[in-house]
Amino acid sequence: MRVVAAMSGGVDSSVAAARLVDAGHDVVGIHLALSRKSSSGRGCCTLDDARDARRVADMLGIAFYVWDLSEQFAADVVDDFLAEYRSGRTPNPCMRCNERIKFAAVLDRAVALGFDAVATGHYARVVPGTGGPELHRAVDAAKDQSYVLGVLGVEQLGRTILPLGGDLKGEVRAEAARRGLLVAAKPDSHDICFIPDGDTAAFLRSRLGDQPGDIVDERTGTVVATHSGAYAFTIGQRRGLGITVATEDAQPRYVVGIDIDARTVSVGPPALLDVDVAEGIRPTWAGPAVGESPVELAAQVRAHAEPVAASARLVDERLVVEFHTPIRGLAPGQSMVLYDGTRVVGSATVDATHRMRVA
Amino acid sequence: MADRAYLDHAATTPMLAEARAAWVAQSQRVGNPSSLHTAGRAARRVVEESREAIAADLRCRPSSVVFTAGGTEADNLAVKGLFWGRRDAVGARRVLASSIEHHAVLDPVEWLADHQQAEVAWLPVDERGRIDLASLETELAEPSGVALCTVMWANNEIGTVQPVARIAEMCRAAGVPFHTDAVQALGFLPMDLTAVGADAVTISSHKIGGPFGVGALVLDPAAKVVPVLHGGGQEREVRSGTLDAAGIAGFAVAVAHAVAGQRERAAHVLALRERLIAGIRATVPDARLNGDPGTGAEERLPGNVHLSFPGCEGDLLLMLLDAAGIDCSTGSACTAGIPEPSHVLLAMGADPALARSSLRFSLGGTSTEADVDAVLAALPGAVERARRAGTLAHRAG
Numbered sequence: 007m008r009v010v011a012a013m014s015g016g017v018d019s020s021v022a023a024a025r026l027v028d029a030g031h032d033v034v035g036i037h038l039a040l041s042r043k044s045s046s047g048r049g050c051c052t053l054d055d056a057r058d059a060r061r062v063a064d065m066l067g068i069a070f071y072v073w074d075l076s077e078q079f080a081a082d083v084v085d086d087f088l089a090e091y092r093s094g095r096t097p098n099p100c101m102r103c104n105e106r107i108k109f110a111a112v113l114d115r116a117v118a119l120g121f122d123a124v125a126t127g128h129y130a131r132v133v134p135g136t137g138g139p140e141l142h143r144a145v146d147a148a149k150d151q152s153y154v155l156g157v158l159g160v161e162q163l164g165r166t167i168l169p170l171g172g173d174l175k176g177e178v179r180a181e182a183a184r185r186g187l188l189v190a191a192k193p194d195s196h197d198i199c200f201i202p203d204g205d206t207a208a209f210l211r212s213r214l215g216d217q218p219g220d221i222v223d224e225r226t227g228t229v230v231a232t233h234s235g236a237y238a239f240t241i242g243q244r245r246g247l248g249i250t251v252a253t254e255d256a257q258p259r260y261v262v263g264i265d266i267d268a269r270t271v272s273v274g275p276p277a278l279l280d281v282d283v284a285e286g287i288r289p290t291w292a293g294p295a296v297g298e299s300p301v302e303l304a305a306q307v308r309a310h311a312e313p314v315a316a317s318a319r320l321v322d323e324r325l326v327v328e329f330h331t332p333i334r335g336l337a338p339g340q341s342m343v344l345y346d347g348t349r350v351v352g353s354a355t356v357d358a359t360h361r362m363r364v365a
Numbered sequence: 366m367a368d369r370a371y372l373d374h375a376a377t378t379p380m381l382a383e384a385r386a387a388w389v390a391q392s393q394r395v396g397n398p399s400s401l402h403t404a405g406r407a408a409r410r411v412v413e414e415s416r417e418a419i420a421a422d423l424r425c426r427p428s429s430v431v432f433t434a435g436g437t438e439a440d441n442l443a444v445k446g447l448f449w450g451r452r453d454a455v456g457a458r459r460v461l462a463s464s465i466e467h468h469a470v471l472d473p474v475e476w477l478a479d480h481q482q483a484e485v486a487w488l489p490v491d492e493r494g495r496i497d498l499a500s501l502e503t504e505l506a507e508p509s510g511v512a513l514c515t516v517m518w519a520n521n522e523i524g525t526v527q528p529v530a531r532i533a534e535m536c537r538a539a540g541v542p543f544h545t546d547a548v549q550a551l552g553f554l555p556m557d558l559t560a561v562g563a564d565a566v567t568i569s570s571h572k573i574g575g576p577f578g579v580g581a582l583v584l585d586p587a588a589k590v591v592p593v594l595h596g597g598g599q600e601r602e603v604r605s606g607t608l609d610a611a612g613i614a615g616f617a618v619a620v621a622h623a624v625a626g627q628r629e630r631a632a633h634v635l636a637l638r639e640r641l642i643a644g645i646r647a648t649v650p651d652a653r654l655n656g657d658p659g660t661g662a663e664e665r666l667p668g669n670v671h672l673s674f675p676g677c678e679g680d681l682l683l684m685l686l687d688a689a690g691i692d693c694s695t696g697s698a699c700t701a702g703i704p705e706p707s708h709v710l711l712a713m714g715a716d717p718a719l720a721r722s723s724l725r726f727s728l729g730g731t732s733t734e735a736d737v738d739a740v741l742a743a744l745p746g747a748v749e750r751a752r753r754a755g756t757l758a759h760r761a762g
Contacts, residue, residue, distance in 0.1 A: 034684075034688070069684070069687060069688065071680065071684050073680075074680075114754075115681075115754045118750060118753035118754035119681060119684075119685065119750050119751070119753075119754050120685075120750055
């Protein structure tokens with residue numbers, strides 16, 4: 007097969023590319039330039055990751071190019087990220103990138119250019135099923151990235167190769183060292199790539215500006231602190247609230263509500279965070295779609311959250327998920343991924359949450 | 366690599382066997398050209414004989430030839446050095462530069478504007494990429510404030526040749542120092558530096574079959590130039606750094622070859638160029654030739670073919686042709702591989718999408734009909750695929 011190996015310059019995508027070469031595929035390495043930050047202002051020649059990826063491609067003896075998708079990334083991922091926060095939601099930009107860039111723009115472009123598939127270093131498995139390719143959790147549960155791939159459809163899965171899904175991270179790193187890849191000791195990346203210092207609040211403030219307002223106790227209505235932008239908060243957040251007033255019940259306070267228009271952040275005890283039902287929009291399906299009659303599945307709402315047993319059904323294009331045990335802190339904008347055992351069923355973006363029990 | 370077609374001679378061209386022999390021979394001898402003993406004098410002799418040979422070939426005085434570590438350094442020395450010299454002498458701060466200069470000139474000019482209070486007048490070009498002499502004339506009407514004028518001899522991307530003798534004459538009449546980057550012109554266009562009369566001319570070794578890392582600024586000894594590199598003052602106190610006798614020996618052989626074979630080489634690549642252009646027009650009818658379509662030595666570099674393929678991204682075409690065994694370029698190289706829309710095409714009035722859809726084939730002395738035929742065989746399929754990929758980029762979401 008002719009395969010585009012997306013090469014970030016990290017350990018995982020490097021080993022993934024190496025294995026494809028070993029398997030006899032005709033592999034071309036592609037590094038995606040997603041931002042244009044550089045000291046020269048010309049957006050080139052300063053990207054260490056691009057250089058690392060190029061050096062790995064040299065060692066593998068494969069052609070290597072940089073695809074500049076920075077404009078599309080800025081429009082589809084960064085602008086969306088800002089717009090979501092601006093409206094008080096909590097987006098997952100990596101999922102958005104997988105949905106719009108890596109497995110859409112890149113895959114479409116590769117197919118048009120005559121390639122058969124795109125390969126990445128994600129930890130998840132694409133396995134043939136009776137009704138087409140299926141997406142399953144990785145063997146390494148600690149590294150499993152099936153959640154962030156939960157937005158992929160069947161057609162995309164059919165052109166996706168994930169060579170690392172059956173391995174433990176430690177094995178992959180050891181393999182990189184054994185192969186003499188220079189990136190073997192490179193640390194894993196965890197941050198949002200366009201916020202390299204990890205300070206999301208500062209990034210949002212620089213882009214969205216100061217919008218000062220109050221932090222209010224949900225139960226008493228008293229102002230307990232002030233903030234410089236409600237958009238920078240996330241439902242369920244506990245740290246960085248700057249509350250100095252002691253609470254009556256001596257319990258920690260969590261963000262339980264964000265009202266962007268009123269510039270108000272409400273805080274309350276953890277019990278107020280429990281969610282029993284979530285409604286999702288923009289559902290995607292990695293196989294047969296869930297219909298109007300409820301299906302018993304497991305729902306995962308964050309990259310490393312425990313899945314929760316739930317029943318899911320479709321009501322007017324909205325995915326309604328009832329959790330059998332309440333989920334603590336689920337924010338609009340987050341993605342829910344549904345699983346049947348290890349198999350990804352589909353995903354949706356949380357639009358509204360409801361609580362049944364009174365805390 | 367033998368079965369590949371190399372059509373990127375404007376980036377670099379194969380090293381000549383004779384240049385390699387001279388280079389290797391000198392590299393086997395010890396001696397710093399600045400040392401006073403026998404070994405040093407022997408190395409100095411190689412440098413000076415090379416200088417004299419280059420001067421004779423280019424019709425300039427040996428004392429004009431200032432060796433550098435390449436074209437970029439020579440351009441920096443000319444632009445910054447002449448600016449500082451004129452600023453110190455008469456307080457001039459204005460820089461006249463064509464808007465299609467190579468980055469080795471463009472970026473020093475911008476740096477002077479950002480950090481040294483230079484005022485820049487970017488001289489416009491027409492849709493063929495040729496400088497507007499009327500605007501130069503206007504700029505030169507008030508010459509006392511002008512520190513220098515810099516206009517490249519022939520453009521590296523689109524191959525348009527500038528009327529450098531005329532520009533030099535206008536600058537001389539106005540008393541303004543004139544620099545021209547002749548890196549692409551050498552070996553392809555007739556070059557008589559005495560007849561042209563520029564104050565500073567940049568040439569580079571590896572573009573003409575010599576070793577990398579060597580070049581020269583042919584600099585009028587009367588020109589006041591402040592050095593960029595300070596140190597031992599090896600080259601007339603204008604340029605410091607130990608002279609690379611081996612590289613310079615190879616460079617001199619390459620210059621001799623470039624000049625002696627210029628007419629024959631130009632005719633050879635011109636015939637191939639016309640064959641390539643005609644063949645592409647036949648198979649990809651909407652391809653657009655950028656620059657001057659003329660075949661004369663005052664019009665376009667004989668080995669340059671620069672085309673836009675509407676609806677294609679140049680970097681995808683490059684990748685597909687690469688896979689088909691063809692080495693070419695989108696125009697100006699960038700080491701991280703991220704292409705920018707060419708400032709040259711934008712200055713000529715092209716829109717950014719068309720500027721991004723460009724490809725440059727550049728021919729050299731070793732180019733063959735087989736190279737041209739390889740392009741003609743691979744290009745239509747590549748264009749079709751790149752076009753399919755290109756339409757996706759504009760699809761919503």
